[in-house]
Amino acid sequence: xxxxxxxxxxxxxxxxxxxxxxxxxxxxxxxxxxxxxxxxxxxxxxxxxxxxxxxxxxxxxxxxxxxxxxxxxxxxxxxxxxxxxxxxxxxxxxxxxxxxxxxxxxxxxxxxxxxxxxxxxxxxxxxxxxxxxxxxxxxxxxxxxxxxxxxxxxxxxxxxxxxxxxxxxxxxxxxxxxxxxxxxxxxxxxxxxxxxxxxxxxxxxxxxxxxxxxxxxxxxxxxxxxxxxxxxxxxxxxxxxxxxxxxxxxxxxxxxxxxxxxxxxxxxxxxxxxxxxxxxxxxxxxxxxxxxxxxxxxxxxxxxxxxxxxxxxxxxxxxxxxxxxxxxxxxxxxxxxxxxxxxxxxxxxxxxxxxxxxxxxxxxxxxxxxxxxxxxxxx
Amino acid sequence: xxxxxxxxxxxxxxxxxxxxxxxxxxxxxxxxxxxxxxxxxxxxxxxxxxxxxxxxxxxxxxxxxxxxxxxxxxxxxxxxxxxxxxxxxxxxxxxxxxxxxxxxxxxxxxxxxxxxxxxxxxxxxxxxxxxxxxxxxxxxxxxxxxxxxxxxxxxxxxxxxxxxxxxxxxxxxxxxxxxxxxxxxxxxxxxxxxxxxxxxxxxxxxxxxxxxxxxxxxxxxxxxxxxxxxxxxxxxxxxxxxxxxxxxxxxxxxxxxxxxxxxxxxxxxxxxxxxxxxxxxxxxxxxxxxxxxxxxxxxxxxxxxxxxxxxxxxxxxxxxxxxxxxxxxxxxxxxxxxxxxxxxxxxxxxxxxxxxxxxxxxxxxxxxxxxx
Numbered sequence: 001x002x003x004x005x006x007x008x009x010x011x012x013x014x015x016x017x018x019x020x021x022x023x024x025x026x027x028x029x030x031x032x033x034x035x036x037x038x039x040x041x042x043x044x045x046x047x048x049x050x051x052x053x054x055x056x057x058x059x060x061x062x063x064x065x066x067x068x069x070x071x072x073x074x075x076x077x078x079x080x081x082x083x084x085x086x087x088x089x090x091x092x093x094x095x096x097x098x099x100x101x102x103x104x105x106x107x108x109x110x111x112x113x114x115x116x117x118x119x120x121x122x123x124x125x126x127x128x129x130x131x132x133x134x135x136x137x138x139x140x141x142x143x144x145x146x147x148x149x150x151x152x153x154x155x156x157x158x159x160x161x162x163x164x165x166x167x168x169x170x171x172x173x174x175x176x177x178x179x180x181x182x183x184x185x186x187x188x189x190x191x192x193x194x195x196x197x198x199x200x201x202x203x204x205x206x207x208x209x210x211x212x213x214x215x216x217x218x219x220x221x222x223x224x225x226x227x228x229x230x231x232x233x234x235x236x237x238x239x240x241x242x243x244x245x246x247x248x249x250x251x252x253x254x255x256x257x258x259x260x261x262x263x264x265x266x267x268x269x270x271x272x273x274x275x276x277x278x279x280x281x282x283x284x285x286x287x288x289x290x291x292x293x294x295x296x297x298x299x300x301x302x303x304x305x306x307x308x309x310x311x312x313x314x315x316x317x318x319x320x321x322x323x324x325x326x327x328x329x330x331x332x333x334x335x336x337x338x339x340x341x342x343x344x345x346x347x348x349x350x351x352x353x354x355x356x357x358x359x360x361x362x363x364x365x366x367x368x369x370x371x372x373x374x375x376x377x378x379x
Numbered sequence: 380x381x382x383x384x385x386x387x388x389x390x391x392x393x394x395x396x397x398x399x400x401x402x403x404x405x406x407x408x409x410x411x412x413x414x415x416x417x418x419x420x421x422x423x424x425x426x427x428x429x430x431x432x433x434x435x436x437x438x439x440x441x442x443x444x445x446x447x448x449x450x451x452x453x454x455x456x457x458x459x460x461x462x463x464x465x466x467x468x469x470x471x472x473x474x475x476x477x478x479x480x481x482x483x484x485x486x487x488x489x490x491x492x493x494x495x496x497x498x499x500x501x502x503x504x505x506x507x508x509x510x511x512x513x514x515x516x517x518x519x520x521x522x523x524x525x526x527x528x529x530x531x532x533x534x535x536x537x538x539x540x541x542x543x544x545x546x547x548x549x550x551x552x553x554x555x556x557x558x559x560x561x562x563x564x565x566x567x568x569x570x571x572x573x574x575x576x577x578x579x580x581x582x583x584x585x586x587x588x589x590x591x592x593x594x595x596x597x598x599x600x601x602x603x604x605x606x607x608x609x610x611x612x613x614x615x616x617x618x619x620x621x622x623x624x625x626x627x628x629x630x631x632x633x634x635x636x637x638x639x640x641x642x643x644x645x646x647x648x649x650x651x652x653x654x655x656x657x658x659x660x661x662x663x664x665x666x667x668x669x670x671x672x673x674x675x676x677x678x679x680x681x682x683x684x685x686x687x688x689x690x691x692x693x694x695x696x697x698x699x700x701x702x703x704x705x706x707x708x709x710x711x712x713x714x715x716x717x718x719x720x721x722x723x724x725x726x727x728x729x730x731x732x733x734x735x736x737x738x739x740x741x742x743x744x745x746x747x748x749x750x751x
Contacts, residue, residue, distance in 0.1 A: 285676070295663075
């Protein structure tokens with residue numbers, strides 16, 4: 001922790017059941033996004049770019065792939081002597097049995113020993129399922145300037161949608177005076193992004209007390225934040241205005257992919273001053289054949305396109321045969337669309353094959369079709 | 380498992396000169412099909428063959444290669460159980476005839492003599508091919524040869540491979556002579572400048588060459604040893620390119636636009652490693668028209684691209700047409716520009732000149748950083 005004296009913990013736990021078959025075998029943060037990335041590349045790259053060198057990734061659901069993926073910290077440049085990425089799953093300890101993480105706060109509490117080993121001054125808590133670019137160091141500077149005990153990143157959402165979020169009511173100078181989880185009648189439109197900076201000493205004490213409280217759900221939103229507000233601690237709201245997307249559902253994941261087709265998209269993955277790092281497969285550039293027609297697309301290396309692609313995102317190693325059509329769709333790594341097949345308004349999962357002349361998806365459908373199994377073709 | 384051989388990656392001979400591109404970097408650092416560097420191929424061949432002690436020779440303008448190779452970790456070389464050593468050579472005086480590989484080996488003789496392996500595999504950094512060196516070594520040891528030379532049978536030796544050597548073989552694949560390709564016949568066995576031999580013989584040849592002439596190269600001294608040593612040829616099959624001129628560079632890249640050729644060369648069981656730049660995927664805008672092309676990541680394509688190789692972070696503007704060309708990284712081809720049969724080097728901006736066309740077989744070359 002040579003740089004910021006802040007340690008990050010990424011809450012990567014959830015099963016992510018609203019992503020259905022995409023998370024049958026992998027934790028949500030390891031789900032593919034954006035042609036070449038996985039969702040967790042975003043918080044990890046943000047940490048690396050912000051000078052946060054030690055990152056714990058907290059998970060209990062299907063941790064194997066996530067572990068093999070993030071433990072190679074070199075992908076994000078987090079592999080020096082003073083840096084590292086650690087997957088922290090529930091474990092048996094000398095003074096307690098093996099227990100699952102009971103809530104977001106409990107997941108941190110059960111790893112107090114890990115955090116203490118690095119003796120950080122500040123703790124950054126992140127979600128593993130959001131797509132955004134953010135400089136956490138700027139947020140830390142704000143936290144220090146305010147002399148806050150906790151700083152919560154917030155973003156303005158349309159007032160009519162505010163009741164879907166955790167809403168922060170501030171005193172006009174940025175100090176949070178009230179926190180309401182999904183309020184029926186929101187007083188403000190400042191929604192919590194699930195990104196917190198805590199002064200570690202303060203939080204540590206509260207976590208130890210929270211662990212002993214049988215009535216607690218051991219959750220940051222439900223328990224820790226209210227206790228801090230009631231106890232007169234200083235909580236500040238840090239406003240963020242850039243691109244931010246929660247990709248917890250098939251529709252939102254599809255949408256976040258589609259956002260990349262807009263050349264002026266706010267996320268701007270092309271910005272070399274804030275790279276999003278990921279696994280590199282050392283594969284050939286994308287090949288666009290003589291038979292191909294491409295009309296608006298975001299395509300990664302290793303893909304081979306012989307057919308028609310319209311307004312779609314095509315990941316690594318996808319193959320689209322001559323005569324096939326992919327429209328308003330997302331093809332995840334290794335997906336294959338055979339001759340004559342048509343894919344419309346669909347999200348095709350990794351390595352899924354759409355057989356000859358098969359038709360999947362519907363341009364009139366409101367919902368995006370998830371294709372998670374091979375589709376048989378017709379001759 | 381420790382390999383019985385260590386690897387040596389040599390630079391191109393001093394008489395090989397690639398017009399334009401070579402002014403800025405050695406051939407090993409040339410970009411190949413947009414995302415690789417030429418040196419990735421010999422290094423990956425060695426790494427995939429289980430060779431994990433590798434000497435890489437660098438002479439002039441080594442910066443780009445040093446940056447690209449780094450610690451060698453992306454070639455799957457673990458620094459605790461192997462390493463890539465970058466060996467520098469001084470430029471010896473004004474006359475380039477003294478800048479031979481033998482001079483470089485002499486300067487680093489101590490490093491060579493200290494290698495614990497019994498055998499050495501020497502490969503050039505100006506050729507692109509795939510070869511299992513373990514198999515080459517096993518066959519060499521089993522046959523009991525003094526030296527095994529890798530060669531490729533070509534039928535275009537009149538037009539191409541002009542700076543390469545040709546091996547003359549007898550029926551037992553014994554090498555009878557090694558001479559420069561003079562373009563006298565179309566069918567030739569081109570030397571791939573790749574040799575397997577015992578380390579002791581390698582050291583002896585280096586010393587002998589030094590004694591005989593300051594201008595000798597390793598190829599020269601091996602050629603002179605055809606009568607006294609048992610030197611055999613080993614035929615290579617598959618894709619092979621020798622980057623010894625701008626024409627060769629252009630043709631070698633273009634050959635891989637044939638998808639079947641490319642897929643035969645790039646196979647999952649034999650990965651070619653390279654340094655990642657973490658570039659995002661490529662954006663095709665409405666109105667873009669791309670056919671038979673290889674396109675690297677982070678390109679922005681608004682115009683038309685045909686039979687071309689487009690490098691990373693290249694922008695092809697609206698209404699621009701790029702045909703039969705190689706556009707290297709970060710080049711910006713403005714709206715309405717027409718480019719045909721050209722090699723556009725890195726960071727070039729084509730904005731005021733509206734047409735770049737080479738009528739001849741030799742492509743037009745636009746210098747690095749140029750604004751046209």
